[in-house]
Amino acid sequence: MLYDNALDGIAVTFVSFVALQLWFNDYSNGLAFERMLLILSMAAICAYRIMDTLHWRRNSPKNENASNIGFTRFFVGNTLSCSVWCVYVFMFLPSMSRDEITASIIIISALTGGATTALSSHLSICAIYIFLMLFPYSSLLVFSSSQEFTYLLGTLGYIFLIVMISIAVKSHRFTKNAIKLKCKNMQLADESERSKLMIEQVNSDLELKVNERTKELVDLSNKDPLTQLFNRSGFLSQLKAKIQSASRDNQELAVLFIDIDGFKAINDGHGHEFGDLVLVQVANRIREFADSQNNACRWGGDEFVMVLEGCNAIEAKAMSASLISIISEPISLSKFDARVSATVGISMYPEHSDSSDLLINMADTAMFCQKQNARSKAAVFTQSMREMKLREYYLKAALSSAIVNQELALVYQPVVNQISQEVEFCEVLLRWTHQGEIVSPDEFIPIAENYGLIHSIGEWVLTTAFRETTSWVFDKDVAISVNVSVLQLEATGFVQKIRALLEKEQFPGEKLHIELTESVFTKNVEYLANQIRQLQAMKISVSLDDFGTGFSSLAQLQFLAADTVKIDKSFIDNIESGGHSIIKATQDIAKALNYRVVAEGVETTEQAELLNKIGVSSIQGYLYAKPMSQDMLESWYDRHKNTKDNDI
Numbered sequence: 001m002l003y004d005n006a007l008d009g010i011a012v013t014f015v016s017f018v019a020l021q022l023w024f025n026d027y028s029n030g031l032a033f034e035r036m037l038l039i040l041s042m043a044a045i046c047a048y049r050i051m052d053t054l055h056w057r058r059n060s061p062k063n064e065n066a067s068n069i070g071f072t073r074f075f076v077g078n079t080l081s082c083s084v085w086c087v088y089v090f091m092f093l094p095s096m097s098r099d100e101i102t103a104s105i106i107i108i109s110a111l112t113g114g115a116t117t118a119l120s121s122h123l124s125i126c127a128i129y130i131f132l133m134l135f136p137y138s139s140l141l142v143f144s145s146s147q148e149f150t151y152l153l154g155t156l157g158y159i160f161l162i163v164m165i166s167i168a169v170k171s172h173r174f175t176k177n178a179i180k181l182k183c184k185n186m187q188l189a190d191e192s193e194r195s196k197l198m199i200e201q202v203n204s205d206l207e208l209k210v211n212e213r214t215k216e217l218v219d220l221s222n223k224d225p226l227t228q229l230f231n232r233s234g235f236l237s238q239l240k241a242k243i244q245s246a247s248r249d250n251q252e253l254a255v256l257f258i259d260i261d262g263f264k265a266i267n268d269g270h271g272h273e274f275g276d277l278v279l280v281q282v283a284n285r286i287r288e289f290a291d292s293q294n295n296a297c298r299w300g301g302d303e304f305v306m307v308l309e310g311c312n313a314i315e316a317k318a319m320s321a322s323l324i325s326i327i328s329e330p331i332s333l334s335k336f337d338a339r340v341s342a343t344v345g346i347s348m349y350p351e352h353s354d355s356s357d358l359l360i361n362m363a364d365t366a367m368f369c370q371k372q373n374a375r376s377k378a379a380v381f382t383q384s385m386r387e388m389k390l391r392e393y394y395l396k397a398a399l400s401s402a403i404v405n406q407e408l409a410l411v412y413q414p415v416v417n418q419i420s421q422e423v424e425f426c427e428v429l430l431r432w433t434h435q436g437e438i439v440s441p442d443e444f445i446p447i448a449e450n451y452g453l454i455h456s457i458g459e460w461v462l463t464t465a466f467r468e469t470t471s472w473v474f475d476k477d478v479a480i481s482v483n484v485s486v487l488q489l490e491a492t493g494f495v496q497k498i499r500a501l502l503e504k505e506q507f508p509g510e511k512l513h514i515e516l517t518e519s520v521f522t523k524n525v526e527y528l529a530n531q532i533r534q535l536q537a538m539k540i541s542v543s544l545d546d547f548g549t550g551f552s553s554l555a556q557l558q559f560l561a562a563d564t565v566k567i568d569k570s571f572i573d574n575i576e577s578g579g580h581s582i583i584k585a586t587q588d589i590a591k592a593l594n595y596r597v598v599a600e601g602v603e604t605t606e607q608a609e610l611l612n613k614i615g616v617s618s619i620q621g622y623l624y625a626k627p628m629s630q631d632m633l634e635s636w637y638d639r640h641k642n643t644k645d646n647d648i
């Protein structure tokens with residue numbers, strides 16, 4: 001700071017000194033030469049100080065030592081310029097005019113006044129400067145002259161000296177504080193700059209991490225965690241992009257909907273963990289076949305979707321056949337070897353649609369239709385499939401309001417003991433008439449099951465059957481046998497719901513049979529066996545319907561411990577050919593396991609007689625009665641009683 005203010009101070013000192021010398025130079029007193037010498041001395045000192053200042057400014061000191069040297073040089077320069085002033089007043093005071101004395105004390109005082117600011121950063125230098133400038137001159141004025149005027153000026157000089165020193169002290173304090181503050185500010189600015197850099201660094205690290213995490217999340221949200229294939233949403237965006245590029249390149253594209261055959265049995269038989277291992281192996285085969293990870297996805301459960309670019313329907317079907325044979329190869333796992341297969345549905349872009357959703361939906365429909373015909377084959381979507389699907393949507397929409405619109409009704413089909421001709425029980429069958437069309441339960445029950453409508457419909461059937469049969473044409477002990485979907489039986493709270501309904505309608509449990517289709521054998525058999533036990537605890541009888549058509553084994557009859565088996569109509573139809581031995585075997589086992597056996601779909605007396613020979617006496621079928629409404633049931637029963645009496 002001393003050097004910062006130095007140039008102004010040197011200039012003022014030099015100019016005022018030279019002006020003073022030249023203005024009051026009296027050539028008559030013979031001191032002109034001395035004055036010139038003084039001017040030269042002052043010029044030399046000022047030149048030295050200017051060079052020193054410039055040197056300092058150019059090479060600002062890097063360490064304390066260099067600072068001290070600079071300080072000493074400044075001190076020397078400053079003190080030298082004071083000493084020239086001292087020499088001047090000592091040499092010239094006796095010859096000075098009153099004006100020069102006044103002018104010089106004013107200039108010296110002014111210079112010291114300036115010094116209180118310019119030199120305030122260093123109190124000693126400032127005080128020494130003020131002292132050297134004012135004290136000698138004031139003393140000379142007071143003591144070396146007897147004039148009152150110089151005495152007065154000298155005294156004023158002393159007073160000024162004291163005032164200036166005290167101002168210098170204050171000014172120094174102020175400057176010191178200002179410097180401290182400045183340093184602090186600089187430090188703060190430094191720190192804030194450092195913090196800013198740190199924050200910027202942390203921010204950029206954070207941004208990198210956020211980007212990484214976002215990518216991971218996007219990957220995760222688009223991937224199926226088990227198979228690492230795309231999930232639905234990940235695949236749909238891939239498929240959309242592929243449709244766009246196929247449209248640009250004027251190319252065809254095939255969407256394959258792959259449903260694994262036989263997976264459920266593995267899952268139910270060996271547990272979910274083993275099922276997962278099988279799925280991973282199947283997914284790996286699909287991934288390899290698909291060439292690229294982007295072309296395949298796990299659609300859900302045991303369903304996969306694949307896209308084949310640039311191939312026509314014939315090629316897609318051929319490729320599907322090879323894919324099916326690859327999936328059908330045995331899967332070696334540490335516990336067991338597993339074997340599954342696949343049924344594939346194919347839809348084509350642009351022939352069938354340009355919407356990714358619709359293409360998948362159509363491929364799904366093609367798979368579904370193919371599965372109903374024959375498993376482990378591929379089928380391309382057709383117009384009739386589209387119509388079937390449209391009808392399904394239409395029926396589903398209509399079915400959801402069928403109860404409210406009172407379109408549902410129940411019919412009853414008696415099961416007759418062919419020896420005693422007694423009505424043993426009546427099967428309750430559901431009828432739906434929608435806008436004049438009688439829709440078969442074989443068509444609408446699977447739709448109700450697929451779209452979750454079976455629960456409300458099933459409850460309606462039970463409630464209505466209870467109400468219609470509380471008092472009816474038959475003896476009050478004749479039971480009703482209600483078909484219940486396995487989906488209903490699986491639903492939580494089903495048993496409680498039945499209990500509540502029985503209580504509400506005051507319907508005795510022993511008057512209710514529940515018919516379960518044989519598909520129960522493909523489900524979680526232990527859970528279902530438990531449900532059956534709970535129903536039996538309420539005195540409800542349980543029948544296994546359509547027996548012999550599905551995956552049942554006679555051994556499972558024991559495990560499920562139901563009450564009745566209903567031998568499927570297809571065996572009765574073939575009773576004269578292969579059906580006979582199956583019915584016989586079922587009858588033997590059932591008898592041993594304490595099951596009642598009912599033959600369904602008996603249409604002829606020959607069939608009834610053959611059944612009788614085997615020992616099956618409970619007969620249901622057109623031979624005795626078609627399913628009938630309550631009104632018709634009454635007249636049928638009257639006729640039946642008459643023929644019975646006549647027979648006797």
Ligand code: C2E
Pocket residue numbers: 413428429430440441442445461483484485515545546600601602603620621622623627
């Ligand atoms: P199902 O339980 O096997 O019912 C027997 C079916 O065979 C009935 O068809 C009945 O009309 C028919 N049938 C009975 N005797 C003969 C015969 O001698 N000859 C011929 N050709 N057919 C005979 P329906 O009523 O069309 O019912 C079809 C299926 O719909 C039923 O098969 C049952 O699985 C299902 N279903 C019917 N009502 C309900 C219901 O309320 N709930 C549930 N979950 N399913 C039902």
Ligand code: CA
Pocket residue numbers: 427483515545
């Ligand atoms: Ca039935």
Ligand code: CA
Pocket residue numbers: 545546566568600
């Ligand atoms: Ca049946």
